[in-house]
Amino acid sequence: MISFSAVSKRFPDGTVAVDGLDLKIDAGSFTVFVGPSGCGKTTSMRMINRMVLPTAGSVTVDGRDVAATDAVELRRSIGYVIQGGGLLPHRTVVDNIATVPVLRGQSRRAARRAALDVLDRVGLDPVLAGRYPAQLSGGQQQRVGVARALAADPPILLMDEPFSAVDPVVRAELQSEMQRLQAELRKTIVFVTHDIDEAVRLGDRLAVFGPHGRLQQFDAPNTVLSAPATDFVADFVGRDRGYRGLSFRSADSVPLHDIRRLRESEIPTATLAPEEWALVVTGAGHPQGWIDAAGLESVRAGRPVAEASAAGGSLFTVGTDLRQALDAAISSPSGIGVAVDASGTVAGGIDAADVVALLAEQRRTEDRLRNGR
Ligand SMILES: Nc1ncnc2c1ncn2[C@@H]1O[C@H](COP(=O)(O)OP(=O)(O)OP(=O)(O)O)[C@@H](O)[C@H]1O
Numbered sequence: 001m002i003s004f005s006a007v008s009k010r011f012p013d014g015t016v017a018v019d020g021l022d023l024k025i026d027a028g029s030f031t032v033f034v035g036p037s038g039c040g041k042t043t044s045m046r047m048i049n050r051m052v053l054p055t056a057g058s059v060t061v062d063g064r065d066v067a068a069t070d071a072v073e074l075r076r077s078i079g080y081v082i083q084g085g086g087l088l089p090h091r092t093v094v095d096n097i098a099t100v101p102v103l104r105g106q107s108r109r110a111a112r113r114a115a116l117d118v119l120d121r122v123g124l125d126p127v128l129a130g131r132y133p134a135q136l137s138g139g140q141q142q143r144v145g146v147a148r149a150l151a152a153d154p155p156i157l158l159m160d161e162p163f164s165a166v167d168p169v170v171r172a173e174l175q176s177e178m179q180r181l182q183a184e185l186r187k188t189i190v191f192v193t194h195d196i197d198e199a200v201r202l203g204d205r206l207a208v209f210g211p212h213g214r215l216q217q218f219d220a221p222n223t224v225l226s227a228p229a230t231d232f233v234a235d236f237v238g239r240d241r242g243y244r245g246l247s248f249r250s251a252d253s254v255p256l257h258d259i260r261r262l263r264e265s266e267i268p269t270a271t272l273a274p275e276e277w278a279l280v281v282t283g284a285g286h287p288q289g290w291i292d293a294a295g296l297e298s299v300r301a302g303r304p305v306a307e308a309s310a311a312g313g314s315l316f317t318v319g320t321d322l323r324q325a326l327d328a329a330i331s332s333p334s335g336i337g338v339a340v341d342a343s344g345t346v347a348g349g350i351d352a353a354d355v356v357a358l359l360a361e362q363r364r365t366e367d368r369l370r371n372g373r
Contacts, residue, residue: 001027002048002156002188007057009043009213017043018213021057025205027155028186032203034193035236040213041192045158048190049078061156076104079154081162085145087133093119093144094129100152111151118147123177139170143177150185159191163198175201196237200225200244208233222248246323246359251316254325254358256339256348262291267299277334280309285345287312290334315340318347326355 002025009018018040025031033041046052047059050071059066066074087096097118098111106114116126122143133141142162149157163171175198182189193199199206200221208224210216210232217229225245228234237244260278262270272278272293280288289309291299298308313331316324316339328337329352337350 001025001062002190003060004044004047005057005060007044007047007054007059009040009047009052010055016213018047018054021213021215023207023215023218025188025190027062027188030182030189030191030202030204031207032191032193032199032205033207033209034196034199034203035209035216036194039209039211041194041209042160043213044209045160045190045192048156048158049075049080076152077154077156079149079152079157081145081149081157081159083161083163083165084138085133085141085143085148085162087141087144087148089133092130092132093124093136096133096144097148097151099148104152115147115151118151119144121150122147122181137170138166139174142166142174146178146181150181154187156188156190159189161192161194164193164195171198178202197244200247208236210236243323243326246326247321249322249359249362251320251322251325251355251358254322254339254350255354256318257336257351259336259338259346259349261285261346264305267291267296267305270296272296277336279312279334279338279346279349280305281346287315287338287340287346290332310334312338316350317342322355322359325350326352329355 004021004023007018007021008016010016021044033045035041043052047054047066048061050066050069053067061074088099091099094112094115097115098108101111101114102108116129119126119129124140124143124147128136128140133144136144145162163174166174179202191202203221206217206219206221206224207215208217210230216233217224219229222245224233225237225241228237260276261281262278263281263283270278274293277290277292280291282288289306289311291309295308299305310333313333314324314327316328316337318339318341325337328339329335329350332338337352339347339350341347
């Protein structure tokens with residue numbers, strides 16, 4: 001466990017970066033320090049691996065006061081990942097990953113072999129092992145940065161805005177990868193970000209920092225969204241917190257409606273009423289796109305199906321949450337969200353009005369439980 005008690009940090013120029021921080025971080029948890037720029041997240045994180053020493057209070061890791069622990073020894077058990085990966089530019093990927101194990105006395109050969117395993121673990125092709133950092137994409141560099149921190153298998157991982165420099169699509173991939181890795185590794189992770197969406201997606205617990213380095217709230221993401229502790233937190237999580245909160249709600253009882261499905265082979269003889277849409281599916285029943293009567297006509301006139309149909313919106317995978325269900329319904333060109341099972345086969349259609357009705361019903365039940373009725 002990592003514990004902050006009454007921790008403050010005043011820099012020599014008088015800046016108070018952290019003020020009276022009390023926080024207990026459980027072993028094996030994923031804790032996100034989130035808040036706007038300059039509110040002390042990075043300074044707080046760096047007090048865990050002794051890159052910064054507190055001016056008041058104490059930070060302990062597994063009961064040992066960090067200030068009284070040798071920095072080199074301490075950092076053996078704490079991996080550190082920064083934006084861009086922080087890779088050594090003149091070393092290959094495999095040697096970057098093997099650096100710390102070699103410094104600790106592992107043979108270069110054994111360290112390289114282990115590095116290849118870690119590379120695979122973070123979803124990178126082993127053919128990249130011989131490349132230099134400049135020959136990788138931003139997302140790949142970031143994955144190597146994670147691999148390097150994991151190579152020494154530390155129980156604690158500190159990650160400082162690791163995914164901020166990559167584009168949103170790659171960022172979402174890295175976030176999923178991180179979720180998968182954490183489910184497998186169960187490290188104690190402390191992750192700094194200013195992005196509330198990223199925080200909500202990754203964290204088991206969010207520590208929301210505010211002005212003057214003061215902690216505003218330390219709670220599960222769902223609680224931060226549904227019951228912000230201060231006006232500052234309410235403002236920071238934003239007006240769409242209700243929408244974000246949907247990702248914590250079960251969509252198990254959203255009704256699935258029948259939807260009209262067409263295989264490509266059926267298009268030549270199919271008819272659709274005006275305003276009616278059909279979902280074009282593959283032989284395996286996977287969705288391809290929506291088509292209407294005008295689309296059918298144009299296919300019959302020789303246009304490829306892919307061009308004559310409207311690409312579907314996002315998909316709702318049965319068993320996931322209300323946010324996915326609502327996203328699927330409102331992003332679909334036909335107004336009907338496409339639900340698929342785990343294998344990607346169409347399971348039915350979702351109506352946005354049903355999602356909203358289910359949300360209202362869940363809230364009513366919660367209110368009743370709260371009021372003891
Ligand atoms: N070495 C230093 N000397 C003086 N002031 C510092 C030093 N390091 C950080 N600060 C100040 O301390 C405050 C907190 O900085 P910190 O980097 O911890 O914030 P942050 O929340 O991580 O912000 P960001 O996301 O922008 O990095 C800021 O006002 C910053 O300017």
